[in-house]
Amino acid sequence: MRWYSKIAAAALAAVLQACATAPVAAPPPAAAPAPVAEQRAPVTILVSIDGFRSDYLQRGVTPNLSRLAASGVTAPMHPSFPSKTFPNHWTLVTGMYPDHHGITANKMEDAARPKEVFTMQSDDPFWWNEADPIWVDAEKAGIRTGTEFWPGSNVAIGGRKADKWPYEIAGGTRPSDWAQFNQVITGEQRVNALIDWLRRPAATRPKFLTLYFDTVDSAGHMYGPDDRRTTDAAADVDKLVGQLVDGLAGLGQPANLVIVADHGMAATSGERTVVATTGLAPEDYHLVEAGPYLSLTPAPGKEARVEKVLLGKHDHYECWRKSEIPARFHYGTNARIPAILCLAETGWSVGDKPGKAGESGGNHGFDNLSPEMTALFIAYGPAFKQAVLPAFTNVDVYPLLRDLIGLPAKPGVDGTDAPFRDVLAR
Secondary structure, eight states, rough: OHHHHHHHHHHHHHHHHHHHHSSSOOOOOOOOOOOOOOOOOOOEEEEETTBGGGGGSSOOOOOOHHHHHSEEOOOOOOOOOOHHHHHHHHHHHHSSOOOHOOOOOBBBBBBBSSTOOOOTTTTOOOHHSOOOOHHHHHHHOOOOOEESSSSTSSSOTOOOOSSSSSSOEEEEEEOOOEEOOOSOHHHHHHHHHHHHHSSGGGGGOEEEEEEEEOHHHHHHHHOTSHHHHHHHHHEEEEEEEHHHHHHHHHHHHOOOEEOOSSHHHEEEETTEEEEEETTTTGGGGEEEOBBBBEEEEEEEOHHHHHHHHHHHEEETTEEEEGGGGGGGOOOOSSEEEEEEEEETTOOOESSSSOTTTTTTTEEOOOOSOOOOOGEEEEEEEETTTEEEEOOEEEGHHHHHHHHTOOOOTTTTTOOOOOOEEEEEEE
């Protein structure tokens, strides 16, 4: 064997020996699969912008709301009578006129509780139990709900409040998640709280939510609907709506947004106040409310005298017995409505005292078909086509909400989803 053959043989032997003794290298690890983004089902969010008159959308300061309106469904929406905050918020979530759902005014009395007065701070279920809001039916159907403020959402519907301290509530249903209203909680904090609920795992994530903003209404009362500061408040809330939309997009969370107002706003003045009780003594009647409308009950034995002074048409207001209130108001059968109602001309006030000279601002509670009372309505999301609808009354919002969250139609309510059947993308 030649020398180079010997060298080659030795090298081959060395290689074979190495192969026999060296460990076999492991294959490179497979790349980890990319995380699959969660495919979220749409949620439904009911947003109330208290006191947002429908024509505020035409002031050029609401790009987010205007974009949603242009891409979705919008319409003039009439509030129910009386065009007040609590009656109409309860109508929006029950589908019933105030005469039927029991929250007949922002302030009311009930003969079953003669020593109590309902105000906007009242959370005793007694006052609220005449109708179930949508979150009660949703929770009973296994649909989780969350309310970042809504009148009545802190109440245990169907429950009973104890007569003695600590006044515990027995029974009743609330949303799975809810927050006690506090005006100092900013709009941004409200939006963030709702988005935080939607960050949860699917099992504890609300599928129907509400959100409530009060600053436009506050500005309208203080400054009047035509003041620049009221327009600025509308612009500020529009930015919050933009933050909500961006937050949903960041989560990859599709949503059907139903954005509403409870009523509009009319300019008022102390000079446009009429005293309806001239000719009556204070002991002749019990006054419950005054302002855009006056409601009172004659004292026993004084009925004829009070009716003679009040009933009929007067300059800037008209009065009726509750049983004779025009049918178009859908108002006058509930026991909580006082015996006589006087309704002021839009922009005027009626009461038992004169107005304050130089006082101005805004108010609501007038004829619900008055243009100044017309409320905002926008619906946007995967459930909706683009459309501008004719005017409708807000009892119809509730049946729409039931459609969106998958609840069957509820018999016995005043509203119908008929205005929306052609614009739902089924």
